Amino acid sequence: MDKIIEKALEGLEKEIGQDKIMVLATRNNEGVSARTFNVYTYEGCFYFVTEADSNKYEQISKNSSVALSINAIQIRGDVTLLPHPCSDLNKEIISSMESELPHHFDRYKGDPAMRLIKITPAYANFLSMKTGNGYVIDYKEQTAMPIQHEM
Secondary structure (H helix, E strand, O other), X not given: OOHHHHHHHHHHHHHHOOOEEEEEEEEEOOEEEEEEEEEEEXXXXXXXXXXOOOHHHHHHHHOOEXXXXXXXXXXXXXXXXXXXXXXXXXXXXXXXXXXXXOOOOOOOOOOOOEEEEEEEEEEEEEEOOOOOXXXXXEOOOOEEEEEEOOO
């Protein structure tokens, strides 16, 4: 992997951290919806839990293109709908989440309507609010371009 994209991806992960409240934007035939949710990052992707009968779940099941935002970070990506968070299929990601965020999924274990959602980023741009330095990242092309803004 190119050093610039490596540095950009590390910087983005550092800026977001774990268990952050982000804004998720989805779209359906009636328009765009935006709401806040807690996100967990794992191996370059973003994860969250929602109910299978929610508007959010319905919208992303019909249109898998979503956008995320927090501070000076904007991300576009594609959703993969996964089964219940405690499903054997999700064992690796949940194990990682529970080691970093103990008891985070305790409230979901008994609710069969819960689903794990994976967002694979396609494009991101971000600035550090401290330094004004950041990157534009194209995940598909595996490229990154440094950007700077006076703070």
